[in-house]
Amino acid sequence: MAAYLAVAGMGCPRSATRVRNGLLSLDGILATRVFLEDGIAVAAYDPQCVGTDHLLAAVAAAQNKEVIP
Numbered sequence: 065m066a067a068y069l070a071v072a073g074m075g076c077p078r079s080a081t082r083v084r085n086g087l088l089s090l091d092g093i094l095a096t097r098v099f100l101e102d103g104i105a106v107a108a109y110d111p112q113c114v115g116t117d118h119l120l121a122a123v124a125a126a127q128n129k130e131v132i133p
Contacts, residue, residue, distance in 0.1 A: 065108070065109055065110070065111050066106060066107065066108050066109075067106070067107050067109065067116055067119050068104060068105075068106050069104065069105045069106070069107070069119060069120065069123055070103055070104060071083060071098075071103050071104065071105050071123055071127060072103065073103075073127070074098075074100055074103050074127065076100075077100060079100070079127060080098040080100040081098075082126040082127060083098050083105050083123050083126050083127050084096055084097075084098045084105070085126065086122040086123055086125060086126025086127070087105065087107050087119065087122055087123065087126075089122065090109075090114050090118055090119070090122055091113050091114060092109050092110040092111075092112070092113025092114035093107055093108070093109050093114065094108040094109060094110060095107070095108040096108070105123060107119055
């Protein structure tokens with residue numbers, strides 16, 4: 065399964081790296097990609113292990129910004 069997350073306020077490569085690493089820290093994440101210019105994070109995940117609420121929480125914690133599902 066894949067989730068596309070709009071991330072508000074991602075303004076530099078360091079922010080994108082924090083978002084990526086935050087997602088990768090979750091069990092059940094198979095792959096992730098962050099598009100800084102578009103403000104989008106994409107995560108392939110196993111829904112048996114992790115839910116979208118966990119994805120949103122990880123991005124919010126990593127970025128300390130609002131995440132729009």
